Structure formats: C-alpha cells, structure tokens
Amino acid sequence: MDDEYNDTDLLLINNSSDNSWDHKRFLKFKEVFLPCMYLVVLVFGLLGNSLVLIIYIFYQKLRSLTDVFLVNLPLADLVFVCTLPFWAYAGTYEWVFGTVMCKTLLGMYTVNFYVSMLTLTCITVDRFIVVVQATKVFNQQTKLKIWGQVTCLLIWVSSLLVSLPHIIYGNVENFDKLICQYHNEAISTVVLATQMTLGFFLPLLTMIVCYSGIIKTLLHARSFQKHKSLKIIFLVVAVFLLTQTPFNLAILIQSTSWEYYTMTSFQYAILVTEGIAYLRACLNPVLYAFVGLKFRKNFWKLVKDVGCLPYLGVSSQGKSSEDSSKTCSASHNVETTSMFQL
DSSP states (O other): OTTSOOHHHHHHHHHHHHHHHHHHHHHHHHHHHHHHHHHHHHHHHHHHHHHHHHHIIIIITTOSHHHHHHHHHHHHHHHHHHTHHHHHHHHHSOOOSHHHHHHHHHHHHHHHHHHHHHHHHHHHHHHHHHHHTHHHHTTOHHHHHHHHHHHHHHHHHHHHHHTHHHHHHEEEEEESEEEEEEOOTTTHHHHHHHHHIIIIIHHHHHHHHHHHHHHHHHHTOOOTTHHHHHHHHHHHHHHHHHHHHHHHHHHHHHHHOGGGGGOHHHHHHHHHHHHHHHTHHHHHHIIIIITOHHHHHHHHHHHHHTTSSOOTTHHHHHHHHHHHHHHHHHSOSTTSOOTTOO
C-alpha cells in the first residue's frame, strides 16, 4: 500500500488541480476584461477631456482660479488615458516595449494619478471658497488665479517626487511572459501609505469637510439653484466613493496578509475594482466641467464653429444663457452664489 495515496494526499492534489484551473480561468478573464475596460476609458476619457481642454483654452481663456484647476484635471486625465493602450496590449500579450518605456509609462501613470487626485482636492477647496466666502473673493480673482497656477505647478512637482520609486524600481520581469511592474519590498509600505493618503483619504476628507460647509451655506440660501447644486454635490461624492473606495479597500485588505496574494477570488476583486477606479478619467469631465452653464454655452459655440450642427439659433440660445449668467452674477452675495455657475 506504500505506492497508494492517502486521503490527505488526494485532497492536496485535487486542491492544487482546482487552484491551477481557477488561475487559468482568471488569466483568460484578465486578458478580456482589462483591454475592454482600457478601451472604454480610453475612448470616453480621450473625447471628454479633450473637449474640456479645447473649450477652456480657446473659449473660456482661464479667467478664474476655477478655470485653472479645471484645465489641470483633464490634462492629467488625458495623459493618463494615453498610457492605457500600452497596458492593454501588455495585458493581452506581454510587455514588448523595453525597460526604458516600462519606467516611463509607470512614471506617467503614477504622476498623473497623483496629479488628478490632488487637483480634485484643490477643486473641492476652490468651490468651498467660491460658495462659502463668495463676497471675500469676488474682487481677488486675478490674485487667486496666480495662486492657482503656482499650486498646479507644485502639484505636478510633488507628484513627480512621490512617483520616483515607480520610475526607479520599475522593471521588466519574466513570469512565463514579460511583465512591466514595480516591486520593491523595502519601501513598498511607504509607497502604499503615500498612495492611500494622497490618492484616497486626502480627497475624501477634503470632500467631507468642504462639501459639509457648502451644503450648510446652500441650505440657508434662497437661490433657485440651491436644490440642483445639492444634488450635484451628492453625485460628486457618490461617484468618488463608488469608483475609488472598492479598489482602495481591496488594496488595504491585500496588504494585511500575504494569503490574499495567492487567492484567485481576491485577484478577481483587485482586477475588477481597479477597472472601476479607472472610470474616474471618463466621469471627471462630466462632473467637473459639463455641469457648468458657461461651459455648456461654450460647448455649443464649439459645435457651431466646427460645423457639426446647422445654425439652429445657437447664438440666440448662447446670448440668452449669457444674459442669464450676467443676471445671476450681478447678485454675487453668498445667498445667490451657485457653486456650479462656473
């Protein structure tokens, strides 16, 4: 009987076989899911963020602090989505772009992740100032615009600095196929803590504090825009929580125990929640630009200028919107200020 397996041995063999089969199914799912998700984010992110940049640069001319931040955000998202075709190809096949390109794209990906999240934080603070302290900042737009430009520069520099580990330690390794990845056990905890702090907790805490103040101000306002603004605030916070919380929670859970690295089911969770987190690059233009009355007016001007639509009275509509905007801005006290009257 020595050449026969006992029950424990048979169980281990069956488990090993099941795990191997589950892992193969996961790899097949990954090869389909990632490229599809990257393609969706690339198409809609490229279109939406490009529109925002074109309109703000050629039509709105960056007249305020809000405009400065609302250009920095799509710029970061646009560079981010431009790296996705490389990751889509590598996810389907393998990394064929070399070590230098690996380090470069890891750096671009990480830099723009931090720039996007820090800019979201600044936009939240900016809207708090616009709504809660409207009368104090009404005549300081030029000074605030300069501070906004300096802040954006500092955001890019600081994001580059915290992304250096990914650039330095990024490398191409062979695990059955070539993979571009960052891996360094010595500083992985610091990198994770930085990512969680700047990429999730700081924007979340800022939203909670600033939007609480904004909601309190709007509830005491008599503006007809109050209810619409409150709905959009809740939408902004809800979208951030729904897209960013699952992935960050999964990363935190995975970091607590090595066992999760070997669980195929948990790898599904990481993969799917990461894909959902990428949707921010598609949703940011809608949440932070297209809701603005001035932006929508300039969007219709752009549509008319490129000849996508016949005249159809767009000018009169734009004039009407402009007159309405002027009427609203004439009463610039805190009671009639709408945070999305950009």
